[in-house]
Amino acid sequence: MSQFIPLSVPNFGAREAALAGEAITSGWVSTSGGKVTEFEQALADYVHMPRAVACNAGSSALHLAAMAAGITRGDEVIVPTLTFIAAVNPLTRYVGAEPIFIGCDDSLCIDPDAVEAFCAERCELRGGKLYNKATGAHVKALEVVHVFGNLGDMERLTEIAQKYHLILIEDATEALGTRFTAGKFAGKFAGTVGDIGCYSFNGNKIITTGAGGAVVSNHPDWAEHAKHLSTQAKTNLLQFFHDEVGYNYRMTNVQACLGIAQLERLEAFIAHKKALYDHYVEKLDGVKGLRILPFREDCTRPNHWFFSLYVKDFALDRDEIIEKLQAQGIQTRPVWALIHEQADYPRNEAYALDKALDYRKYIVNLPCSTNLSMEDCDRVIDAVLAL
Numbered sequence: 001m002s003q004f005i006p007l008s009v010p011n012f013g014a015r016e017a018a019l020a021g022e023a024i025t026s027g028w029v030s031t032s033g034g035k036v037t038e039f040e041q042a043l044a045d046y047v048h049m050p051r052a053v054a055c056n057a058g059s060s061a062l063h064l065a066a067m068a069a070g071i072t073r074g075d076e077v078i079v080p081t082l083t084f085i086a087a088v089n090p091l092t093r094y095v096g097a098e099p100i101f102i103g104c105d106d107s108l109c110i111d112p113d114a115v116e117a118f119c120a121e122r123c124e125l126r127g128g129k130l131y132n133k134a135t136g137a138h139v140k141a142l143e144v145v146h147v148f149g150n151l152g153d154m155e156r157l158t159e160i161a162q163k164y165h166l167i168l169i170e171d172a173t174e175a176l177g178t179r180f181t182a183g184k185f186a187g188k189f190a191g192t193v194g195d196i197g198c199y200s201f202n203g204n205k206i207i208t209t210g211a212g213g214a215v216v217s218n219h220p221d222w223a224e225h226a227k228h229l230s231t232q233a234k235t236n237l238l239q240f241f242h243d244e245v246g247y248n249y250r251m252t253n254v255q256a257c258l259g260i261a262q263l264e265r266l267e268a269f270i271a272h273k274k275a276l277y278d279h280y281v282e283k284l285d286g287v288k289g290l291r292i293l294p295f296r297e298d299c300t301r302p303n304h305w306f307f308s309l310y311v312k313d314f315a316l317d318r319d320e321i322i323e324k325l326q327a328q329g330i331q332t333r334p335v336w337a338l339i340h341e342q343a344d345y346p347r348n349e350a351y352a353l354d355k356a357l358d359y360r361k362y363i364v365n366l367p368c369s370t371n372l373s374m375e376d377c378d379r380v381i382d383a384v385l386a387l
């Protein structure tokens with residue numbers, strides 16, 4: 001049988017091995033050592049921000065963002081339901097807040113019309129704060145997740161956040177490198193438009209440090225606070241005084257070496273993803289009722305992280321397709337089960353779900369690794385066409 005084609009795997013080379021090897025040989029394998037600072041600066045330079053705070057996971061980055069933004073017990077946060085669970089738990093239950101779930105538009109990102117309607121109809125502004133009329137709680141923040149590397153509608157969402165006094169948090173864990181090319185935010189990167197943004201360097205993301213994450217913020221004191229919280233909130237290095245409850249969310253020096261090497265290759269990875277995506281579009285979009293969902297390429301340069309085959313009008317259903325491709329050694333997957341349906345969340349409010357339910361039912365994510373060869377991409381295409 002021909003080789004297994006995974007969905008999305010790391011792409012490490014000689015440079016990653018050399019840099020990580022140097023860290024190991026030098027003995028600087030833990031959270032001290034200069035490479036974390038070097039990686040933070042390289043990342044900050046890449047996304048045109050003054051600083052970035054590295055940490056040990058995207059989930060930790062989101063938890064740090066929630067704490068830096070001051071989200072706390074009793075607050076409510078408007079979040080998307082079509083996303084990975086780690087976009088929601090850290091901003092809500094980790095800090096004692098509750099989510100309000102909103103569906104998506106055709107970008108797969110949170111639907112600004114539905115957010116606006118929720119704020120206008122179900123909330124009221126009092127003393128500069130937005131209150132949920134049903135629960136009486138302070139609705140403090142709005143989260144946009146740039147799903148699969150596609151930028152959400154930031155022009156609308158920033159306006160809504162301003163009008164309703166909401167902190168705007170960007171989960172850009174899937175969207176490192178995605179940026180605006182036109183409009184009000186031309187040149188700005190995903191994660192750098194709102195109040196605070198988060199990245200992930202988990203193994204399946206566009207660049208990886210094995211596990212890792214980072215926070216950037218347009219409020220320098222929030223970034224500073226995130227760093228402080230990630231390093232046990234220590235105020236005195238020798239005497240071990242701590243001024244609040246902190247966390248050990250630090251990135252290690254070895255991970256930072258991987259990050260430095262991966263960041264050097266990010267633009268090449270994005271170019272390869274685009275070539276793969278364009279190839280899938282050329283061969284599959286519009287064939288036999290199949291579609292490849294678009295990215296917002298009119299005003300953004302997406303990183304094309306994950307590709308979505310949309311199978312509503314195809315002869316086989318989502319799970320049959322996944323199973324048949326798996327039998328041929330090709331790994332695909334459905335989009336995440338919606339968060340408002342997950343274990344502890346069905347009691348929370350959820351609005352404008354139609355599109356999220358539809359995309360949940362009909363999306364199959366296709367192999368998209370940055371080291372997927374064009375030959376293997378053709379093998380996936382042929383297998384789909386032969387279904």
Ligand SMILES: *Cc1c(COP(=O)(O)O)cnc(C)c1O
Pocket residue numbers: 057058059060083084086087145171173174200201202211212213
């Ligand atoms: C990957 C991801 C995260 C979490 O990142 P980890 O590094 O795995 O903790 C959060 N949100 C979304 C949307 C993600 O895809």
